[in-house]
Amino acid sequence: MSQHKVNPKLKAALEFGPILGFFVAYLWLKSETFTIGGTEYDGFIVVTAGFIPIFLLAMGILWRLSGYLSRMQAVTAVLIVVFGGLSVWFNDPSFFKMKPTIIYLLFGGALGIGLMRGESWLQYVMDGMMPLTHEGWMILTRRMALFSLGLAVLNEIIWRNMSEETWVYFKTFGLTAAIFVFFLMQSKLFRDHGRKPEDGDDA
Structure with a gap:
């Protein structure tokens, strides 16, 4: 399609x-x-x-x-x-609360595997959104991998140690805000390693 x-x-x-x-x-x-x-x-x-x-x-x-x-x-x-x-099925909210942990562990782990192969798998899914040089993508991917693992740990800490309502607020707004702030903090990286479409992939 x-x-x-x-x-x-x-x-x-x-x-x-x-x-x-x-x-x-x-x-x-x-x-x-x-x-x-x-x-x-x-x-x-x-x-x-x-x-x-x-x-x-x-x-x-x-x-x-x-x-x-x-x-x-x-x-x-x-x-x-x-x-x-x-x-x-088990009438246990713990499984659903673990979902963000698994998502961010899988995402961070996948990015880490790509980095070990010398590749930015983040570029594969986001290249059309923010054109960067190869070096820029590698730096952003390293940061995103660590950030994702950090979010996984944070989710575990919150759902295991805080109230259910606190976790719902965190899941609905906290994670989205954290991702927004993360990309906001990459402005220098985007400025230093941004490339124009006509620069080509090997810029």
Whole structure:
């Protein structure tokens, strides 16, 4: 399927809408307990069960409209189904809370493997977004690998030691803010190692 351009606002709504929906639903139902099939489920589990199909539907619409899903989006969808499903099946929120840890460990580990091969796998997925020299990509990839591993550790610390509500706030806003700040702090790298499209790949 060929790729198509999607309205940026619609794309953002499909990518972030389910996450914000999870946050709002959690705040609404966090103190509730639901008895389903003779088993009691707290609000977090019920919201997680609803989040899975909504997220998959949003990704399906995005894929249908654009003809493309990134590898990270595909992996995230699989992990949401697996870990979200385990949380619902075992009535244990721990599995879903571990999902960001696994995602960032996989991402950071994959970038690390690429670096050991002398390659920037980050460039493979982001080259069209920010043209950099090879050296620039290698520096950014090293930083992103360490940053991803740091986020994995931070997620573990927060969900294991803080309240569930604190983790939900962290998952919804903290991780996004951290990534935004990370790229904001790379402005000098983008300035020093940026290249114009006409410079070519070997600039």
